[in-house]
Amino acid sequence: MSEKLSSSEALSAARDEFVTQWGAIGSAWGINRTMAQIHALLITSPRALTTDEVMEELKISRGNAHGNLRELVAWGLVRSVVRKGERKEYFEAEKEVWKMFCTIINERRRREIKPAMEVLAECAQRAKGARGAEADAFIRQIRALGDFLSMADNVLSKVASSRESSVLPLALKFLK
Amino acid sequence: MSEKLSSSEALSAARDEFVTQWGAIGSAWGINRTMAQIHALLITSPRALTTDEVMEELKISRGNAHGNLRELVAWGLVRSVVRKGERKEYFEAEKEVWKMFCTIINERRRREIKPAMEVLAECAQRAKGARGAEADAFIRQIRALGDFLSMADNVLSKVASSRESSVLPLALKFLK
DNA sequence: GTTATTTTTCATAAAATACTGAAAATACCA
DNA sequence: TGGTATTTTCAGTATTTTATGAAAAATAAC
Numbered sequence: 029m030s031e032k033l034s035s036s037e038a039l040s041a042a043r044d045e046f047v048t049q050w051g052a053i054g055s056a057w058g059i060n061r062t063m064a065q066i067h068a069l070l071i072t073s074p075r076a077l078t079t080d081e082v083m084e085e086l087k088i089s090r091g092n093a094h095g096n097l098r099e100l101v102a103w104g105l106v107r108s109v110v111r112k113g114e115r116k117e118y119f120e121a122e123k124e125v126w127k128m129f130c131t132i133i134n135e136r137r138r139r140e141i142k143p144a145m146e147v148l149a150e151c152a153q154r155a156k157g158a159r160g161a162e163a164d165a166f167i168r169q170i171r172a173l174g175d176f177l178s179m180a181d182n183v184l185s186k187v188a189s190s191r192e193s194s195v196l197p198l199a200l201k202f203l204k
Numbered sequence: 205m206s207e208k209l210s211s212s213e214a215l216s217a218a219r220d221e222f223v224t225q226w227g228a229i230g231s232a233w234g235i236n237r238t239m240a241q242i243h244a245l246l247i248t249s250p251r252a253l254t255t256d257e258v259m260e261e262l263k264i265s266r267g268n269a270h271g272n273l274r275e276l277v278a279w280g281l282v283r284s285v286v287r288k289g290e291r292k293e294y295f296e297a298e299k300e301v302w303k304m305f306c307t308i309i310n311e312r313r314r315r316e317i318k319p320a321m322e323v324l325a326e327c328a329q330r331a332k333g334a335r336g337a338e339a340d341a342f343i344r345q346i347r348a349l350g351d352f353l354s355m356a357d358n359v360l361s362k363v364a365s366s367r368e369s370s371v372l373p374l375a376l377k378f379l380k
Numbered sequence: 381g382t383t384a385t386t387t388t389t390c391a392t393a394a395a396a397t398a399c400t401g402a403a404a405a406t407a408c409c410a
Numbered sequence: 411t412g413g414t415a416t417t418t419t420c421a422g423t424a425t426t427t428t429a430t431g432a433a434a435a436a437t438a439a440c
Contacts, residue, residue: 038333039342045330046346049323057316058234060398072345074338079417089400094418096398115408115416123345125352140233147225154221157214162250166215169248169299170222176301183375199359236428255387265430270388272428291386291438 043072047086062088063096067105070121071128076109078116104131126192133188141181148174219248223262238264239272243281246297247304252285254292280307302368309364317357324350 047068054064065086070077077085083093097119100106105128109118122128152170155163187195223244230240241262246253253261259269273295276282281304285294298304328346331339363371 035333035335035339039331039336039339042327042331042334043342046323046327049327053316053320053323056319062398072342074341090417091401091419092399098418117417125348129352129356140229143232144229147222147229151218151222151225155215155218157211158218159211160215163211163215165250166219166248172301176305179372179376180305183372186375196355196359200355238428266387267389267431268429274388293387 046072060096060099062086062092063099066093066096067100067121070100070106070119071123073120076118076120078118082119103135130188133184137181137184137188141177141184145174145177145181148177222248236272236275238262238268239275242269242272243276243297246276246282246295247299249296252294252296254294258295279311306364309360313357313360313364317353317360321350321353321357324353 047065050068051061051065054067055061057064066082069082069085079090079093079097082088082097083090086093097106097108100121101108101119104122106119106121109120111118122131148170152167152174155167155170158166223241226244227237227241230243231237233240242258245258245261255266255269255273258264258273259266262269273282273284276297277284277295280298282295282297285296287294298307324346328343328350331343331346334342
């Protein structure tokens with residue numbers, strides 16, 4: 029046992045490690061573990077994979093693989109490709125990190141920030157009818173939250189539509 | 205029914221709405237619903253509250269209230285205060301939005317970004333033994349992810365330790 | 381020390397979420 | 411039209427997360 033690993037064994041061990049650990053990290057980030065694993069698998073795969081290959085690699089059911097692949101496609105992190113003359117659907121991930129980042133930012137803006145802003149607007153509206161010091165404080169607090177989110181959303185939208193090369197040097201320079 | 209609400213009724217209705225909805229938003233953000241509700245309650249409360257008051261307001265059990273209050277304290281979003289001459293523990297939230305934001309950023313850096321960086325470093329290490337084009341691609345991908353996270357962590361740490369007034373105008377100006 | 385109040389812990393219950401396996405639907409081909 | 415490969419759906423099950431409530435521990439007052 030414990031012979032020195034061959035080069036390709038070392039690679040696939042490292043890759044398995046990455047897939048497993050990325051799944052765990054995903055959980056901590058509030059992302060479905062399996063979805064994170066599939067994503068890890070795809071961004072480190074030299075070629076597009078089929079549902080069956082994903083099932084095989086991760087030892088998961090068809091339904092599970094299918095659903096999570098669809099989710100990844102819905103997020104825009106993975107696209108399905110059809111090879112001419114073949115009927116199987118292949119999946120490949122966007123590998124460029126900055127693009128991945130922008131996609132995630134935009135999806136989270138859409139799914140998380142926007143609804144929160146709507147809720148705050150709604151609450152501010154409702155509170156209009158109230159008078160007094162306590163009501164004023166409440167309204168101010170809600171408004172502060174709303175203004176912050178709106179600002180953050182704005183910044184994120186700008187960042188997510190920039191090229192990496194134009195944002196990072198700037199960020200690092202000015203945040204000395 | 206459906207008489208016009210008095211001012212204070214309007215306020216507490218708006219506040220209930222906020223607490224409920226903020227809980228829902230929290231879920232979408234991957235945060236325990238009850239924890240988000242308690243937080244919403246505290247940031248809109250004109251005074252510090254006891255565990256029993258939180259239980260009463262949200263109709264939740266002592267264990268639930270207790271655990272989630274502890275979590276909020278662990279996050280640094282809520283602090284417990286003891287009033288002299290009283291033995292009860294009171295809880296109050298940081299209300300200033302920018303401070304809240306910085307606290308959350310730093311906690312997420314610590315809990316989410318750091319571990320991910322460690323995982324990537326570990327994987328990069330392991331992959332060292334592998335040779336060939338595929339191995340090179342893997343190593344490059346892992347490194348790209350690591351570099352990105354490290355950079356993001358850096359930017360966030362700078363942002364989270366700035367004053368609001370010094371960051372926002374800058375961000376908005378340069379991200380035109 | 382005894383009692384009263386408040387906090388903490390923990391086993392269990394309930395709810396939410398994710399996964400499986402198999403059937404149904406769809407697309408393609410001869 | 412029937413046959414085969416592939417994708418999609420979904421009811422049932424398993425797992426994980428969150429909440430409960432009661433009991434134990436800690437703390438303060440007497």
